[in-house]
Amino acid sequence: MKITKSFLNKIAPTDKDQFYFDEEIKGFLVKITPAGRISFGVQAGKARKRKMIGTYPTLTPDQAREIARNMLANYQVTGLLNTVVEVHEAELTMFEVVKEYIADRYRTPDSKQSATNLLNARVKDKLGDLSPREIDEDFMSEWKDELVGLQPTYNRIHTIINAAWKWAQKRKKVAKDLPNPLMDIKKYKARVRKHVMTGLHYQKFGEEIRKMLAEGRGNSYELYAIMLTMLTGFRNREVCYLRKDMVDRIAHTITFPVVLEVPDRHGNMITRQGHKTAKDVAEKVVNVSKDVIELLDTVIQLQESEGRDGAEFFFLSNSNSTLRCFPHKPLHRIHHTWVELRRRAGIENRCIHSFRAGFASQANHVGVSVVDTAAMLGHADTKTTLSHYMNSSEKDVDRMGAHMKEMIGYIVSENRSLPSGLSQANFGENLQKRINLV
Numbered sequence: 287m288k289i290t291k292s293f294l295n296k297i298a299p300t301d302k303d304q305f306y307f308d309e310e311i312k313g314f315l316v317k318i319t320p321a322g323r324i325s326f327g328v329q330a331g332k333a334r335k336r337k338m339i340g341t342y343p344t345l346t347p348d349q350a351r352e353i354a355r356n357m358l359a360n361y362q363v364t365g366l367l368n369t370v371v372e373v374h375e376a377e378l379t380m381f382e383v384v385k386e387y388i389a390d391r392y393r394t395p396d397s398k399q400s401a402t403n404l405l406n407a408r409v410k411d412k413l414g415d416l417s418p419r420e421i422d423e424d425f426m427s428e429w430k431d432e433l434v435g436l437q438p439t440y441n442r443i444h445t446i447i448n449a450a451w452k453w454a455q456k457r458k459k460v461a462k463d464l465p466n467p468l469m470d471i472k473k474y475k476a477r478v479r480k481h482v483m484t485g486l487h488y489q490k491f492g493e494e495i496r497k498m499l500a501e502g503r504g505n506s507y508e509l510y511a512i513m514l515t516m517l518t519g520f521r522n523r524e525v526c527y528l529r530k531d532m533v534d535r536i537a538h539t540i541t542f543p544v545v546l547e548v549p550d551r552h553g554n555m556i557t558r559q560g561h562k563t564a565k566d567v568a569e570k571v572v573n574v575s576k577d578v579i580e581l582l583d584t585v586i587q588l589q590e591s592e593g594r595d596g597a598e599f600f601f602l603s604n605s606n607s608t609l610r611c612f613p614h615k616p617l618h619r620i621h622h623t624w625v626e627l628r629r630r631a632g633i634e635n636r637c638i639h640s641f642r643a644g645f646a647s648q649a650n651h652v653g654v655s656v657v658d659t660a661a662m663l664g665h666a667d668t669k670t671t672l673s674h675y676m677n678s679s680e681k682d683v684d685r686m687g688a689h690m691k692e693m694i695g696y697i698v699s700e701n702r703s704l705p706s707g708l709s710q711a712n713f714g715e716n717l718q719k720r721i722n723l724v
Contacts, residue, residue, distance in 0.1 A: 288308060288310055289314065289326075291346070291347055294342055294347065297318050297324070299318055299320050299321065301320055302320060303319055307329075308351065310351070311351060311355055312358075313354065313358050314326075314327075315327050315328065315329055317338070324342040325339075325340070326341070326345060326347075326350035327354075328357050330358055330361045331365075337357070339354060339357070378418075378454075379415050379416060379417055380418050380421055380447075381410055381413040381415075383450055383451075383459055383460060384409060384446060384447060385402075387450035387453045387454065388446070401446060404439070404442060408433075408439060409446075418460045418461075419464060423470060423471065425467065426468055426471050430444075438474075441474055444468060444471070447468060448466065448468045451466050451468070452466070483647075485648070487631075487636070488648075490632070491512070491631055492513075492516070494630045494631045495509050495512065495513060495627065503626070504622075504623040505604045505622070506604075507601040507602050507603075507604065508623035508624070509623060510581065510584065511525045511601045512624060514528075515620075516644075516645075517578050517581065518574060518645065518662070519644070519646065519662065519663050520664075521639070521642065522619060522638055525601065526601055526617040526618060526620065527546050527599065529546075530586075530598065530599070530600060531598075533579070533582060535579050538579060540574055541571050542570040542572070542664070544569060572662060573661065573662065585600050589602070597613075597616075598614060599614070599616035601617045602614065602615065602616060603615045603618070642663065645662075645663070646663060646671060656668050656671055656672060
């Protein structure tokens, strides 16, 4: 019996493994599992050493027979069943390799569709019918230079092709002896987004918010939510899901629970995270200024004017479907009004979370202690405030430099005395005052 394609196609799996030996090459066999998997292998020696070669139809019977012949010949010399010739599948183009990689590795439909769109728009024309052997480091370097104006696009292409190359070599779709052309080519550095809001930014945004409220532009609740973010440095989620029972107007505090129940677009209650402070913190209590309480009172007046004063939340959605089906639904995010506000203010390179860092930096500049700033932001540890949100200003650096220069000057002087009017007793107090000056 000779192992051929027609023979393999006729074999039916049973409840146990089946082995068939080729009549042309002694020791060449095929194995069929109960699941229907067909594998080629060889068997040699008195001990009947057995080693599998590959599966059908990845390997054809002729390819497997050639490998088996070499393995058995090598066994006669070395006593080892090692492959001498490694047979790959028919060589694919690099575009086909990337396409198969996306189909195999991308799980969600959205990510797969997005990668496929990029593949068709940017990769197909460039790679075309090129095989992996025709793509080298110079080719990829030239491509990188062509996309210098589309740095994020190139970085994504770099990631996909690099991963596809490694994926294909593991599956023998690309020969292992071919070097990865992207091995020594680095991605473009990601653009650094300036994170902190300065005093000028606050002024511009404040002016535009007042104008938009006067003109009736945008969602008023979103504008007030942005104002609350500017005043407190709260996170977007904390502002959108702020309930009226969380605010203590007498103590001037806001209490954020660990878990919030909020309605979805159909009015069904769903669970959302209340705050992102340490997991062992049951609830987060934040002190706020009287200006925050006045702002929230203004929001309540807006609700009363619209006949929505029975709402549980402060900041409500104004979409048409919401007004028809669930008029008390809260905001889920602040986006469209924020985009319009940035456009009007002429400040594009900022996200709304930048107000959180801006709040911490402004508190630092006016002399608020790190402990108090961390408490206002709701941080369980001051290390978070220092490492992520505190930024020194040039004024701080110059002020501290001038002070240290003055101190060093007195230290190295002959009389080694302190400045006039500055005694040892009040030195620490005066030093603190100097550093805290704005």
